[in-house]
Amino acid sequence: MKVKRYKLVTYLVITLGICLYIFFEAPNLNPFFYSDGAFFWAVVITLYVGAWALMHFGELTFQFTDRSERPFNYVPNEKFPRWTKLLLALPWVFFIVVLVGSSFIFNWKAFRDQLGTSEVVEFSASMQAVDLNQVPVVDQELAVRLADKKLGERAGLGSQVRLGSNDATIQRVDGKLVWAVPLYHSGLFKWLTNMSGTPGYILVSATDVNDVQYVENFKVKYQPGNYLLHDLTRHTRFFGAWFDGITDPSFEIADDGQPYWIYTTYRNRRGFSLPEATGAWVVNATTGEMEKYTIDTIPEWVDRIQPEDFIIRQINNKGEYVRGWLNFADKDKYRASAGHMIIYNNDRCYLFTGMTSVGGDDSAIGFIMVDMVTKESIVYQMPGATEMAAQGSAEGKVQHLGYDATFPLILNVEGQPTYFMALKDQSRLIKQYAFVSVANYSIVGTGETIPLALRDYQQGLKNSGIAGVAPPASEQAVVTGTVERIASEVSGGDTVYKMILAEHPDKIFTVPALVSDELALTREGDRVKIEYTEGDGIISQATVFDNLAYTQK
Template identity: 25%
Template structure:
């Protein structure tokens, strides 16, 4: 039925047809116009895969139909042809208005749409389980995946697809689908051997090939193309970019989000997803309210980027965005990455994360950050993050720390670790090989840990929190990190820290092999510690031999 629109390419003036119906040149011209109309409809439906809706017709058809109506000016001597030309000109003006002026008039409406999905809260209440904090950067995962890809037979047929962070069986992985490298490679193969998976939690893990043959993928052609397969069965919804998501058993699926536009194709609203089995092409439809548990991403990153931008920049409408910029904030822009990053929260639910800064160029502090749930589309904005380092500043701190090594910082992510908002920053060499891991305190860039392994990294960060945040008695807030001990001192060692201008005392107590460290800044009486004295204290428990004392009570001293 959609191809009947090709008839609009013909001259729609009965007086012209009546006079020239026997004119061969006229019939040839009309035939050419009809063929051109067929070609345009084919291109828009087969390649662009546009939705079959009246909004799509207005958005695209006004340009093409207006052009064909203006072509009727070649018959300007005939009756009412001027009406055709005027209608064509109006359609072209409508197209220009719809695409260039109308979007400016709905600037505030876009903010209202995003704000309706947003809840403003203070800082997160729960700390992230360090086991599930990904420390492997995407670039390193792709570097490892390239090695696995190179081991395939007929490797020239394939290339890596888009790498995404996924939760599979309670753990986080970087998952990369394999795609065809071109049309002729698809003709020769007609099957994808599987996908590549690598732990995002374990920096020592290797990428592995999961052998699951697939036929319907985004890089295939004709009706083996994933989105074309979906469009053939579902003509009216807007189809968004697919995501690759294996289930808990490792079986691969593609998830194609669908929805509709508001405000004449200006505001995308996600309604649900089509889940495609790439092995047999079977499609299932799920709304956002009844998504299967294994699906992490129902809201595409491009949609999340738009919603965040509207929420930050459009608060008081177009003119404020252009001039005064009152109450305006901008999401961080990354040069080689999406503006939003996938972050799993303490419930292991995927969120699109981005931090916001002031419109002023070069601002190093954020004014807040957002977490957009990728299953529900609901967004939480954390306003209390005002003054924290933004993502780019965290990258700068990491790269300057290893300036001599010339390491490149990966995209950082912000987590609540031990009750403190903390940037997790991986560092790689020029070949994208992971070399160092850093945890950087969100408010104080001088409080950080840098290690080559995850376990030591977090232990060192506990120690840094306890010793470098001075009088912040709320650190660390996770009570599981603080332990109490009472005992008799067996050994004491004391030295003066010239950099900190204070005396550091290290001591041991009976029946314990740990070495405890306390400074004169924490407790001025600590300089009088001696063997045989009785002490009660709280310390930061780590797996290291040396632990930092948080509070110290010496017998006989208040």
């Protein structure tokens, strides 16, 4: 075979290898703001220039006929000129210089300030860190189990698809807090026979374990890890994001039920360091249609753009470099807690986590909520127990049952910052709930329902001499009237009384049995006094009950 032919084959092999790599790996091709893009082009330049130099300044031969000879042989004709060596070294020098220049040693202030200035507030009795109407009791693990159970109810479907467990996303869909769990192809042959996509997704209520819905009107054609051009990353790259940094695709549902992938775009602020979210590619999971948005122009139904690992890293950087990078004594250093969660407050999506001193114990120095779209942050200054310590305290109270606590969030209970969490058994099902004081995590209230756990916790506060702060008067109402109808029912092991007063026939008052011992003695015709929280519907939850007829007797 002639030498020129060898040269052509060599170039074709290199080109084919690069094309296959681009197709299967879908790399970022931007070399200026991303380390993976710079590394890719450094390798490409090295391969082409190196192959050209080897063949131009020497003889590259292949021997396959005589086994005694080496199959590969290179005989140099002359030395490589300086410009060739410079061309080979230049991309690697660029890569190494930018990599070193991106380090925290030269950019510690940028590392410290990337999160931006947080709004710092102190916890007060009037503050609600998390909206009580949006408290999620179902975590991702339980949501996936409930979705798997729902999938098993569809005969034959379980053999065709699998749950996208790692991509289950908590979000608000048409005003309802849910987990959205996509369905993926369970294998190559299942994909070949259903190339239009998997038949929908499953919605699991984050506030009610009994509310699980299978949605089959929308196909999920584009999926992470799918085949050929139906792979989400490959599709996004090839149809617009060649030179974009993209990361952390999240599965979100528009209010009309259409599933989308929100693929975050980012750019490094200092060389190859400090990735900063800039917007997102919104990809229709059914049709593959794509549109690029900035943070300011993103549709309102999109709940989050900021990747969770970006936010946690920025919180840690702010605490690590609070006094520069030469702070070997760790003065004033802090970091995010070992866990975090996604919560919703006033219809906005936030990352919530505690902050603890570096090298500290079970004490938190405060808590932070970061908006997952705009990255605006609020820091609550309230020292107390960390989330891990609170979990341990709650598990300790039910250690004879062997329950595990979920990651907690903070509520305002009678003016006291309080951790709230669910307690799960070995089957990972919710069995109880727990409230733990942030200020004193030895104060724990547990119960099989949230009202029972809250009642137990309130009693613990009283026993510890902590005076509760009543909710604002505008949220409470007091009524006195005659009992027209009363009945009790047992739900989840708890007795709840329901009654209608003759003077207020348009309202049903529900009163847990633990609110008052007088409930069991109450009959139609008794005069009673009820304090309750005003609700939007006809059912109102009572917090105080007094049977005036019984008291008079």
